[in-house]
Structures are given as structure tokens and as C-alpha cells.
Amino acid sequence: MRSQVIRFATEHPRRVFAAILALVIATAALIPNIQIDTDPENMLAHDDPARVFHNQVKSDFTMYDSIVVGAIADGPDGIFTPRSLLALHTLTSEILKLDGVVPGETLALSTSDNITQGAPGTIRFEYLMRQAPQTQAAAAAIGEAVARLPLLDNTLVSGDGKAAAIYVPLYHKEDSFEVAEQIRALITTLDSDDHYHITGLPVAENQFGVEMFVQMAISAPMAGAMIFALMWFFFRSVPLVVAPMLVAMATVIATMGTLIGMGFTVHIMSSMIAIFLMPIAVVDSVHIMSDFTDRYRAGDDAKAVISEVMEDLFNPMLFTSVTSAVGFYSLMLTPIPPVQIFGAFVGSGILLAFLISVLLVPAYVVRLKPATLDSMQARLHGESEHSGLLARTLPSLGRFAMNKHKALLIGAGVILLASLAGISRIQINDNPVRWFKADHDIRIADEVLNHHFAGTYDAWLVLQDNNALLDSTTRETLAQNLAAVGITLSQEALTPQAIADLLTELDDRAFSAEDDATLDAIEAAVAQLEPLAEQSRRFLDPKVLSWMAGLQADLQQSGLVGKSNALPDIVKTVNRELRSGKPEDFVLPGSAAGVAQTLLQFQSSHRPDDLWHFVSRDYRQSLIWLQLTSGDNQHMNQVVARIDDYLDAHPLPQGLEAHWAGKAYINVIWQDAMVSGMAGSLASAFVIVFIMMALLFRSPLYGLIAMLPLTLTIAFIYGLVGWLGKDYDMPIAVLSALALGLSVDFAIHFLERTRAIHKETGSLPVTLKLMFEEPSRAISRNAIVIALGFTPLLLAPLVPYITVGVLMASIMAVSASVTLLLLPAALTLLQRWALPTPSGKQDATAPQSNSGE
CATH class of the missing domain: 1.20.1640.10 (Multidrug efflux transporter AcrB transmembrane domain)
Structure with missing residues (x-):
């Protein structure tokens, strides 16, 4: 062929x-x-259990991906001045008109309620800022009101009173870049000296997509131009x-x-x-x-x-x-x-x-x-056949590798051990916001807003009640009572909604009952179903809510979570205002009926659907929203570990299960999957490449020698990553494949040409002398072309591209150096088996002298 x-x-x-x-x-x-x-969720398969659950949680609790708009004020009164609040009010009104924004879910001072006591035993819901305040006193009063509302304090307004936020939910997160650009345009029209910032994972991801597209159009041609220039330099x-x-x-x-x-x-x-x-x-x-x-x-x-x-x-x-x-x-x-x-x-x-x-x-x-x-021949051979830098230095390098082979191999062993120690220090971490340089608007906004607020990164801990509502005996009795009035009990699990439907139907049939036996059966069935209805609404139980509040307090004390928001916060706030409005009444009611009363009152607010962000409509699931100041995987892992420790010390109430969702957690899942997958793929590739090398050279020994460059290169590069404290992220992970492929490329060319030349010379020193002429120049040129061909990436505004550029240059330099130093050293040490002198030929340049020079 x-x-x-x-x-x-x-x-x-x-x-x-x-x-x-x-x-x-x-x-x-x-x-x-x-x-x-650029959606990190797509790093996971569509049917991945973690992703499926995450999307189910978004659906069950009507959660949206949001843009966070923050305003920072420098004055002594912070954000609570008439001018600052007027600008916020104006901006919020305009944002509500934008296509793609979910207006009813937008969270801002002008769309949120202040909860206060009305007449004794009643509660009043009024917009915090239906109109922008006209006086400083009115502006300060808004700040005082927010400080009494745990769901808004340090979420909507910073704890220091210097900043306020607008949470802009989107129907489709793919619209985030366009919506963010429109908001930036609106900000420029405001009469305000405050500093506005826009952040949020959807914005970061889509912004990266836009800049990535531009980078593709710039970097590839620049790399091509660099490669062209380098090859012209070599071949003239x-x-x-x-x-x-x-x-x-x-x-x-x-x-x-x-x-x-x-x-x-x-x-x-x-x-x-x-x-x-x-x-x-x-x-x-x-x-x-x-x-x-x-x-x-x-x-x-x-x-x-x-x-x-x-x-x-x-x-x-x-x-x-x-x-x-x-x-x-x-x-x-x-x-x-x-x-x-x-x-x-x-x-x-x-x-x-x-x-x-x-x-x-x-x-x-x-x-x-x-x-x-x-003309090409005249320029190359007439002027610089032996005067080029590579032509002058490579022969000396070959003699050094041969004469100092033992020292080189020992040094390689030491480097390998140090590299393995470095690899053990690697930390797996990624964060889409960190894909931008430190001076990028996205990074600045992320740093500023997470400094002022409880956190712009979301994680959700979902509690689910999986208790069986009926045992087999009770179910059989209920089925008999229902059958007596013509109702067949479904074989499926009895859900809270099914119980409610049955009670409604029994209530209707009680009015039309024609005999006492039927009425007695209805009353018996109702007597069974009513306690079940109460039991099924698990998150009305004060004991369960008290356990949740304890977990929230522990998380706040840990310092790992900027803030947590959950159902107990709503219940305590409403209960305080129903009783006295005083801090000592910021407690949970003592009964499920009391809890239900607070939630019924809350649904009289201007934002009644906010309740369903924290509890499902059947009260069988509840969500704790954690606000984190960092989207780093290491941070999320620490939070998960903290909650695991809490669950060990304070077990969940009987029948409850806890599961994770949210973007910060999804990033952890795909990162872990990537690392374990990379480790497996790299190990498999090592085995396959070794087999291919052994088959190519028809020698397991040559297969092992050929593996030296890629083994030491990969170990050294990733050991260096560990020692330097660089996070192990997606670009770094995939570079192992490139290091493997190109290191083997150099090794194959070196060993194949070495064996071919040795068949003609029969002498290892002569063979290596010839190898460090044209063959080694070709390897060196390739390494230089590839390494420098990636240098345009160093000018990119996106960190993953810069990382690839730096590591690619490093991989090429290390793999070429290892090939040109270790392979001659290994062949010299293993000459008897790898390159024996053919019978009938005498090695004219014996190893005891240095005459190969």
C-alpha cells in the first residue's frame, strides 16, 4: 500500500x-x-442522574437561571439615598419590560414585600418601594425594613447597606448575554454615580461563548501565521x-x-x-x-x-x-x-x-x-548547512547523552519521583467565571458583588419525605370503606393530592347518601383519610422545620455559606408579625396548624408564589437555598462535607432523604466525572500505546523504551501543576492526551531511524552521531514549530486558551528534550539487548573512549 x-x-x-x-x-x-x-450542564449526558434531578428540582420549585445586577454606592448613607433608590427603581421597571425576563419572579426592592403587623393577630404586606422615596428618612426606612426580613437581608441588600441587587430570572438561560447587554445599555442612561455590575453563571457562560467564537477566528489564523514564519526560518x-x-x-x-x-x-x-x-x-x-x-x-x-x-x-x-x-x-x-x-x-x-x-x-x-x-538548496546548504544553531548544538547533546547516560537516567528517576509527589498535590477545581482574566468585567463584577452580598452562586439541598402513608392492613380497611360507597382505591401509592381528591369526593357523596350504612362508611373513610392528609404534609411539622433551622444555623456558623434561605425563615417572619413584631417572637409555631396559618397568611402577599420556591405544593419536599461567595468546586465540596458531618451528628427526621442540586453542585459532578474518566482513558491509552510500540518495533524492550518520553513528560507537567498550585481544570485534563500523542511521535521517529541507521553502521556511537544530525534536527524543528505555534494563545483574553498555550509549549519542550536525552541514554545502557553489534562487525568506537566526537 x-x-x-x-x-x-x-x-x-x-x-x-x-x-x-x-x-x-x-x-x-x-x-x-x-x-x-458553553453550558457546563452539557458536560453531563442528558440522562445523567444528577442532571435529571437538577432539572426536576427546577421544575418542582419553579427555579430559574438568573442574572444578578448589583449597584454599589460610595456615600456615607450607602445605597439608601433617594437618588440611588430612584435609579434602582427606574432600572427595575425597564428590566421587567425586556423580552426573555420572567417579570413575576424578578426580585428587587420595588417588587418585594415588607411584612409588618397590622391589627392584633393580622399581618400587612406592602411593597418595600412601590415608588422611589423622596426623602432621606424614607430611604433609610427601607433599609431598616429589609434588615428585618431574613429572606432579603444580605441577598437583596448587602449587610453593610452599601449595595443592592436585582435578581433577573430568565425563561431561557441562552438569552443571558443579550439580556445582559440590554441591561448594560439601560445602566448608561441612569442618573446615578453608583457603580453597577452584572454577574451570574448564565452571563459568564454566554459571555464566554461570544468571546470564544471571536477567539476561534483570531487564534487559529495567528497560530497559522506563526507556524508559517517558523517554517520559513527553517527552510528559507x-x-x-x-x-x-x-x-x-x-x-x-x-x-x-x-x-x-x-x-x-x-x-x-x-x-x-x-x-x-x-x-x-x-x-x-x-x-x-x-x-x-x-x-x-x-x-x-x-x-x-x-x-x-x-x-x-x-x-x-x-x-x-x-x-x-x-x-x-x-x-x-x-x-x-x-x-x-x-x-x-x-x-x-x-x-x-x-x-x-x-x-x-x-x-x-x-x-x-x-x-x-x-534556489532553496542554495540558500540552505550553501549558507547554513552546518552553521545553524541546531546543527551546532545537537551533536554535542548526543555525545553528552551517551557519555552521561547513567547520570541522566538517575536524574530522570529523581524527577519522576518529585513529579509523582507533585501530582498528589493536585486540586481538582473549576469555575466558569475564572475562565476570564482577572481584569475582565465578569471577574470584577463577581469579586465585588460576592464581597458585598451573601453570594451569587447557588446550591440547593432538597429534602424529600419518602414515608409510606399506609400500611397494608390500614389500606385494606380504607379500600373496604371506599368500596362501600362505590369508590375503588387505586393500587398506586396514595399521594397527598389523591387524599385531597378523595376527601372532596367523599364530602360530595355525603350530601347524597340515601341510607345510614353508606353515611357510616363515608364517615369511616373520612376518619382514616383526614389524619393521613395531615401526616402527608410533612413540612408543616414544627419538628422538621426546627431540624432545618438547626442545619441553617450550623452552616452560617461554618463560614462556608454566605447565607441559607428556607421555609423556616418564612414561617418565623410571619409568626413574629402575627404575634407582636418583636424579636423574641421570631420563632416557629408549636403546631402544624400554626405553621399552616403562617403560610396561609404569606400567600396574601404580592408574591404568593415565592412560597413554592421553598416547599412543594403537597408539602412533601422542601428546598434549602444556599448562597455561596465562590463557584469553585473545592468550596462546594467543603459545603457538602460539612453537611455530611452534620447529618452524621444530627440524623434526618425519620423518612426524610437529602439530595443536592444547583449549578454549583452540577459543576462538582461533571468535574469528578471528568477526572475519573481522564484517569481511566489515560491508563487505557498507555496500555494500547505500549502494545502498539511493541508490535511496531517487534520488541517489548523497544516498547518500554518508547514509553519513556511520554511517561516522564506527562508526569513532569502534571507534577509541576501540583507543585505550582494550579487548579486541575478541563483544559489541563485534556492535555494529557496531546502529551501522550506527541511524545510518542518523537520517540517513534527517533527509535525507528536509530534502528535503520544501526543496521548500516553496526556501531552505537556512529549511529547516534548520525542520529543527531538530520533526524534530531527534524524532531527539534517539530517541537519548536508546535510549541511556538501555540504562543498566540498567550494573548487571548480567555484563561483556558492561555493555559493551553503555556502547557503546550512546556509539553513540547519537555518531550523533545526527554526524547533527545533519555532515549540515547537508555539505548547506551541497554546496548547489549537493544542495539547489539552484528556478528562479523567490530564496534570501532568502543564506549571506553570518547572518540565519537
Whole structure:
């Protein structure tokens, strides 16, 4: 097959050009259909239990994703001045008119109630700020009122009185960027000197999507320009350098066009496909061009030279492409859909780049004019064949690796142990807000508002009552009583709603009962159902509410939670005003009837549906809303651990279960799934790559030697991450696949060429001397091209892109260095088994001397 492919490329270049051009045009036509997706929830599969439960909770408790708008005042009276409150009132009124906003759920001073005592035993609900106050006294009174309302204090107004917030719920979180932009425009029209900020996870995610799209359009061309400049520097021929660039462009366009054409959205992961493929796609081309420029001389037949080069490089390039692809395909083993898509398309893009390289580059070379090739040869060999930096330094590096092989291997072992210690220090953490630089508006808003308020990040602890309402004996008796009046009891579980429906129906039938026996059966059934109705409304039980209040107090004391909001806060507030309005009456009623009375009173407010954010309509579920000042996974994990400890010391009331939901918790779930999945995929890829290496070289020993660069590179990079205290996030996690693939690329080329040269020389020193000429220059050029090709990412405004740029340069530098130092050292140490002197030949340069220099 190899010979047929090479022959087709060199004999039918126009067909090659036409086929690749058709592929590019067809796939490029699909790119305008691009759809951007930056929702972290989509890191989990749609049927993931945590995600399903989270969405069910949003539905059960009518919770919406919200934008948080905050106003910060600098004056001595804080936010409670007529001017500041007028601006807030005006802004809130305009926000309520925006498309996509849920007006009835918007939380602001002008939409919220003040709860006060009316006549004895009654309660009064009045808007806190139906109209903006005209005097300073009236403005201060609003602040005093908010301080008495636990659901609003430090949520709607900061504890220091310097800031106020507007919570803007959205029907669809995908609208958050557009709505936020409209709110920013409204803010510019306000007559206010206050500082306004906008934050919230929906805004951060959609803002990232917009900037990610821009970054895709900037970084890929910049990376291409950098790669072009570097290859021109190495090969000094613009026409010759065009070929690798065509390979890279064709690969990126075809891969991204296929991804979009197949209906996949472009997530934060898949947005990096173009950036990853641009440098990787030129790897094989650089090997081909490096070998070709070393062999070609003026007057040579370009077709013959390029055919010879392809014969030598075809197998190493094939295996390096396959192993690199395997590294990325291993990501498909993770349970994270965007990571799976990223791995699948980068892996496929690498294989496509190999196919295009072995077809396009030879076809392009044979179509170049002899004068162009002769000019290239004159510049390269006439001026700098032995004067370049690589040409001068690499031979010395080879001699050093051979002569100091034991010290190098011992040093590598020490570095490996230190790296493993660093890996043990890695902390898994991510936060979409931290995807922006520290000086970005989103980051500034997040820092400022979370400094003033209890927290803009949400987590929900959901309590559910799973008690069975009927035992089998009682159910049988109830069924008999109902049957006596013509009602069949359903075999399904008896829900609170079903009990209420039965009581209503029995009440109707009591009016039409024609005999005493029927009336007696109705009364017996009602006597059974009424206690069940009370028992089923579990979250009217003062003991249950008292347990919830205890958990809230413990969380507040822990300092991990800015604030918690729950049903007991509503009950205590209303109960205080019903009794006396004094602080000592801020307590729970002593009976379920008393609790029910407070909630009935609350439903006379202007926002009666707020109750259903904290308890389900059947009173069988309740939600504790936790406000966190950080969206970091580590913070959320600490909160979960704290509550687990509390549950161990204070068990849930009998029959209750606790489950987590909320965006902060969902981020923890997908991060844990990603890390465990990455660990499994990396381990699988290691095994597969080792097997492939052993098969390629037909030697388990060579398979082990080939694994040295990738093992030490991955360990060193991730050990460094641990020692530097850098959080292990999504971009860092996926780079292991890239490190694996490219480190093996260098190892395969080095070992394959070493064995081929050794067959001719029979001498290890001579072999390594020759290896540190053209083959090592090709490896070094590749490492430099790829490493520097990612440097445009350092200018990106988005942290994940910067992280990729830094780590990619580091991976290339480490893997190339390890390949050029450790592999010669290992081959020297294991010469007897790895590269024995053929019988009948004598090693002219024995290891005891340094004459290889």
C-alpha cells in the first residue's frame, strides 16, 4: 500500500489537488451552520442522574437561571439615598419590560414585600418601594425594613447597606448575554454615580461563548501565521513552506466542517480543535520537508528524492499518527460528551492530516519548478548547512547523552519521583467565571458583588419525605370503606393530592347518601383519610422545620455559606408579625396548624408564589437555598462535607432523604466525572500505546523504551501543576492526551531511524552521531514549530486558551528534550539487548573512549 500511495501522489498530483480541494469546499460550506454551546450542564449526558434531578428540582420549585445586577454606592448613607433608590427603581421597571425576563419572579426592592403587623393577630404586606422615596428618612426606612426580613437581608441588600441587587430570572438561560447587554445599555442612561455590575453563571457562560467564537477566528489564523514564519526560518523557501500550511488548513477546515455538519455544537472543548490541529497537522510535513531539504541537491530528480523520503518516513509517520490519534480517541472513554466529541474529532483530524500529508506534500513537491528547488538548496546548504544553531548544538547533546547516560537516567528517576509527589498535590477545581482574566468585567463584577452580598452562586439541598402513608392492613380497611360507597382505591401509592381528591369526593357523596350504612362508611373513610392528609404534609411539622433551622444555623456558623434561605425563615417572619413584631417572637409555631396559618397568611402577599420556591405544593419536599461567595468546586465540596458531618451528628427526621442540586453542585459532578474518566482513558491509552510500540518495533524492550518520553513528560507537567498550585481544570485534563500523542511521535521517529541507521553502521556511537544530525534536527524543528505555534494563545483574553498555550509549549519542550536525552541514554545502557553489534562487525568506537566526537 505504501508504494501505491507514494506513486499515486507523485504521478497524479492534479488528481490529488482536485480531491483535497473538493473535500475542503464541501466541508467549508457546512461551517456557517455553527452553533455555540458553553453550558457546563452539557458536560453531563442528558440522562445523567444528577442532571435529571437538577432539572426536576427546577421544575418542582419553579427555579430559574438568573442574572444578578448589583449597584454599589460610595456615600456615607450607602445605597439608601433617594437618588440611588430612584435609579434602582427606574432600572427595575425597564428590566421587567425586556423580552426573555420572567417579570413575576424578578426580585428587587420595588417588587418585594415588607411584612409588618397590622391589627392584633393580622399581618400587612406592602411593597418595600412601590415608588422611589423622596426623602432621606424614607430611604433609610427601607433599609431598616429589609434588615428585618431574613429572606432579603444580605441577598437583596448587602449587610453593610452599601449595595443592592436585582435578581433577573430568565425563561431561557441562552438569552443571558443579550439580556445582559440590554441591561448594560439601560445602566448608561441612569442618573446615578453608583457603580453597577452584572454577574451570574448564565452571563459568564454566554459571555464566554461570544468571546470564544471571536477567539476561534483570531487564534487559529495567528497560530497559522506563526507556524508559517517558523517554517520559513527553517527552510528559507516560501513555495516549499506553502505545502505544510495547505495541509494544516485543509485538515482544520475539513474537521471543523464535518463536526458542524454532523450537528454537533461547538463547546468550549471543541472550540479548541482548530487550535490543536493547526500545529499537529504540520508535524508529518515538517519531517518530510526536513528530510527532503537535507537530501535534495541541485540537479536531482525531485520525484525520485521525495519518493525515497516517503519510503523511509511512511511507516514512522503512520504509527505516530495512529498513536497520537489513540491518545485522543481515549478521551471517548470519559463520561463527558463534549470531551468525547473533542477526542473523536481531534483523533480523526490527526489521521486525516497524515493522509493529506502523504498525498499533498509529495504531489506539491513534484510540481515545483527545478529553479525553485535549486534556489532553496542554495540558500540552505550553501549558507547554513552546518552553521545553524541546531546543527551546532545537537551533536554535542548526543555525545553528552551517551557519555552521561547513567547520570541522566538517575536524574530522570529523581524527577519522576518529585513529579509523582507533585501530582498528589493536585486540586481538582473549576469555575466558569475564572475562565476570564482577572481584569475582565465578569471577574470584577463577581469579586465585588460576592464581597458585598451573601453570594451569587447557588446550591440547593432538597429534602424529600419518602414515608409510606399506609400500611397494608390500614389500606385494606380504607379500600373496604371506599368500596362501600362505590369508590375503588387505586393500587398506586396514595399521594397527598389523591387524599385531597378523595376527601372532596367523599364530602360530595355525603350530601347524597340515601341510607345510614353508606353515611357510616363515608364517615369511616373520612376518619382514616383526614389524619393521613395531615401526616402527608410533612413540612408543616414544627419538628422538621426546627431540624432545618438547626442545619441553617450550623452552616452560617461554618463560614462556608454566605447565607441559607428556607421555609423556616418564612414561617418565623410571619409568626413574629402575627404575634407582636418583636424579636423574641421570631420563632416557629408549636403546631402544624400554626405553621399552616403562617403560610396561609404569606400567600396574601404580592408574591404568593415565592412560597413554592421553598416547599412543594403537597408539602412533601422542601428546598434549602444556599448562597455561596465562590463557584469553585473545592468550596462546594467543603459545603457538602460539612453537611455530611452534620447529618452524621444530627440524623434526618425519620423518612426524610437529602439530595443536592444547583449549578454549583452540577459543576462538582461533571468535574469528578471528568477526572475519573481522564484517569481511566489515560491508563487505557498507555496500555494500547505500549502494545502498539511493541508490535511496531517487534520488541517489548523497544516498547518500554518508547514509553519513556511520554511517561516522564506527562508526569513532569502534571507534577509541576501540583507543585505550582494550579487548579486541575478541563483544559489541563485534556492535555494529557496531546502529551501522550506527541511524545510518542518523537520517540517513534527517533527509535525507528536509530534502528535503520544501526543496521548500516553496526556501531552505537556512529549511529547516534548520525542520529543527531538530520533526524534530531527534524524532531527539534517539530517541537519548536508546535510549541511556538501555540504562543498566540498567550494573548487571548480567555484563561483556558492561555493555559493551553503555556502547557503546550512546556509539553513540547519537555518531550523533545526527554526524547533527545533519555532515549540515547537508555539505548547506551541497554546496548547489549537493544542495539547489539552484528556478528562479523567490530564496534570501532568502543564506549571506553570518547572518540565519537
